[in-house]
Amino acid sequence: MSNLLTRDYINELRSIIEKKDDGAALEKLEQLHPADIAEMYENLSLEEITYLVLLLDPEKASDVLVELEEDERESFLEALPSEIIASHFIDNMDSDDAADVIGDLAEEKQQEVLLHIDNVDQAGDIVDLLGYDEDSAGGLMAKELIRVNENWGVTTCIREMRKQAADLDEIYYIYVVSDENVLLGVLSLKALLLASASSKVKDIYEADIRSVRTDTDSEEVAQIMEKYDLIVLPVTDSIGRLMGRITIDDVVDVIRDEAEKDYQLASGITTDVETTDSPARLSRARLPWLIIGLLGGIVVSGVISRFEEDIQINPEMAFFIPLIAAMAGNVGIQSSAIIVQGIASNSLGLESTIRKLGKEVVVALMNGLILATILFLYNFFINHNLALTFTVSSSLLVVIMFAALFGTMIPLFLNRLKIDPALATGPFITTMNDIMGLFIYFLMGRLLYGAFM
C-alpha cells in the first residue's frame, strides 16, 4: 500500500489542502493506513499535517499520532491545546500508547491533558504507567487485557470476556487470576472454543506460564519473547499480581532500536539519527566520535614524532604507516563486533573468558600468519628492501595479535562495568589500536634496521 506514497500523490494532496477541500482530502486519505499517513509527515508542513490529522475521525487520528516519530510527535502536539489532545487523541488510545504520548509532553502540559481525559479509569491507568521506567517491562506494557477468575464457569467467562473485549483491538490470550488478582495461568481461545459449556475455568487453563515483573529490563523482555517465540507476555508486580501485558509489536521496536543503536555506535554516531534529520542534528551526532578520533590522531602523531630520525633515514618506513594502522583497526573491530553481538543477543554461552581469549589468539595467529606472508612476498619481490620487508611483516603479525586481544577484552570489560559494550567498537578501538600498532611498528623497525645494517 505504501507505494501509493509517490511524489505525485503528495503534490495532489497538497493542492487539495491548499483549497481546504475537506471532502476530497478525506477521500484521498481513506486508502491510506495510519502508518502511511504518518510517513508523509516529513513531506508536509506542520500546518498541512495538522489540518489532515484533525480532519480524520479520532480513532484513525490517534493511530497516526502513535505512528509518528518521537520528535515529529513532539512538534505536532506542541501546537495543539490540551483539550484537543485529550479528547481527539488520548481517549482513543491503548493505555501504553497514551502513556508514551503523554510522557513526551512538558511536565505542565502532561497535567493539563490528564485532567481533560473524560474516562477516569483510563486517566488512572495512564498515571500508573507513567510511574514506570521507560526501559522496563512496566514502561512497555498496556493495562488492557482480558482477565477471568479461576472459579468462573465457561459461560460466565464468555459473558465477562464480552464486556472486557470492548476495550481491546484484538484478543490473543485470556489471563486467569485468583481472587487476589494473582496471575495463575492462561486460557487459550482454542481451549475455550473446544470446551464443553459445563467446564470451569480452573479445569481448562494452562498453568505453566512465563511472565516478567514490572521492573524487568526491556532488553531482557525482548530476549525472552524472542527466545520463547511469544506473542504476548503478562507482567506482574513483585507479589505476582497481574498488572498488564506486553505485545510483540512493541518488542519488535525494542529489537530494531537496539540493533540500530549498536550499528550506529559501531559507525561512530552517538545519538539516533535518520537521513531526514537536519544538518545541525546530524553534525552533533557525529562530532563527538570525530573529536575523539582527532585527539587520538594527535596522540599518534606524538608517538611517531619520537621516531623522526628513523623516518628521515628510512623514509620508506612511512609508506606502511596506513597499512599497519588500518589492519590494527580492522582486526580490533572484527574481534569486538563478535563479542558485542554475542552480549546483545545473549548468546555468548558458558564458554569462559579465558577460552574466548585463547580462541581469539588462535584465530589472530592464523590470519596474521597468512597476511604477514602475503605482505612479505610483496615486499621481498617488489621492494627489495630486506630490513623493511622483515619489519613490516613481523610487526603486522604482532599488531594483529594485540588488536585481537584488545578487541575481545575491552567489550567484555566494559560489559562487566555495566557500560554498553557497543561503545568499544568504532572509533574508540580503532584509535587505541592505531596508537599501539604504530608504536610496535616503529619499535620493531628500530630493532630490525639495526640488525640488518
Place this chain on the structure above:
Amino acid sequence: MSNLLTRDYINELRSIIEKKDDGAALEKLEQLHPADIAEMYENLSLEEITYLVLLLDPEKASDVLVELEEDERESFLEALPSEIIASHFIDNMDSDDAADVIGDLAEEKQQEVLLHIDNVDQAGDIVDLLGYDEDSAGGLMAKELIRVNENWGVTTCIREMRKQAADLDEIYYIYVVSDENVLLGVLSLKALLLASASSKVKDIYEADIRSVRTDTDSEEVAQIMEKYDLIVLPVTDSIGRLMGRITIDDVVDVIRDEAEKDYQLASGITTDVETTDSPARLSRARLPWLIIGLLGGIVVSGVISRFEEDIQINPEMAFFIPLIAAMAGNVGIQSSAIIVQGIASNSLGLESTIRKLGKEVVVALMNGLILATILFLYNFFINHNLALTFTVSSSLLVVIMFAALFGTMIPLFLNRLKIDPALATGPFITTMNDIMGLFIYFLMGRLLYGAFM
C-alpha cells in the same frame, strides 16, 4: 527460566546421562523449555544431546530440534536414520518448521524422510513449501491456518473451526475465503465471540486485509509486518488464493538476522558467525576483508612512495598520516552507515539524492571546519611549523568533504545495482578513503610547503 542453565546444572545432567538414568534425566529436563534444552547443545557432546532428545516425548523433542542453530541441527540429524527423523520429529511439527528442517538435509535423505511421513497431507504440504525460495514469503509461511467460507453461518463456522483447530498450537485469526479459496478477509475471534448465533460469516468479517504473495521478498514481509504492527500475515498466490500465513516470531528472526548481517558486514565479517564457532570458521569469516584491507594498504604505500622525497625533507609530514587516514575512514563510515540503515529500514523518504548529497556536504563542512580549527590551534601553538599547520588543517577539511561524499554515494550506487549496500561500510570504504585522503594530503603538502618556503 534460562538462569537454570548454570555450569553446575549441566555437570549434574552429564553425570545422570553417564549413568543412563532415564527417569532422573527426564525429571531434570521437565523444568526446561525446548529453547533452553537447545541452548545446551554447545555444552554437551553429540551422543549426550541425542540421548536426551530421543528420551523426550516427540512433541517436545520436535520443539527442541526447531530451536537448534542450523549447523547444530545438521550434525544432529546426520547421525539419525530417516525413519526416526520422520516419526519422532517431522510428524509433530508445523509445516513451515518441517520444511525448514527437511530443506537442510542432503537431497537423498530428504526423499527418504518424506517417504517415511505417515500423514500424506503433511508430506504434501512440506513438498509444496520446499518449492519456494527460502527468502520469500512462501519460504517463511506455514500451511496450517483456519479457513472459513463466507457463506457459512456462525454455528457452522465454530463447528468447522473446532475441526481445523486440532492441527494448530494457537488461533490468532480466522481467514474468510470464497468458494474458490480466494482470500476475502479476516474474521477476528473477538467478532465471533460478540456475534449472535444467527449471523453469517459474510456479515461480520473484515474485508480490508493486508496480504503478501508467495514470491514477496522476506525483507519486505518483515517491513510490512513491522510497519503495520501485524501478528500474522496471510500469503496468497498470484490470483489471490490463500496459500498460508506468516507469524511474527518467524519475522523477528528475519529482522534480527538482517540487523546482525549488516552489523557484521560493517565490522568486516563476511559470514554469520558466533563466538562459539570454531577458530577455523571464525578465521575464514574475517580473512576476506582483511586481505582487501591489506591490498588497500599496499596501494596506499605505493601512493605515499611517490612522495618519498617530501618525507625525507619534511619527516614531520609522516606524523599526521594516521590522523588523515583515520578521519577519512571515520567520516566515510558515518555517512555510509546512515544511508545503509535508511535503506534497510526503508526510511530514506522521498528526499532526492541531490538533496541528500547537499545535506552531507553541509554536515561535512560544519564538522570539517570545527575539526580543522582544533587541529590548527594545536599545531600552531605546539608545533610552531606554519607549513605543516596549514597543510594538515586544510587537507583535513578537504578530505572530510570527499569522504562524506563517497560515503553517501557508494551505498546509494550499490543499492541501485542491487548489491547489498552494507558492503560499502567497513573495510571497503575505509580503504578507498585512505587512498584518496593521503593522496590529497601529500599533494597539498607539496603545494603549501612550496608556498611557505
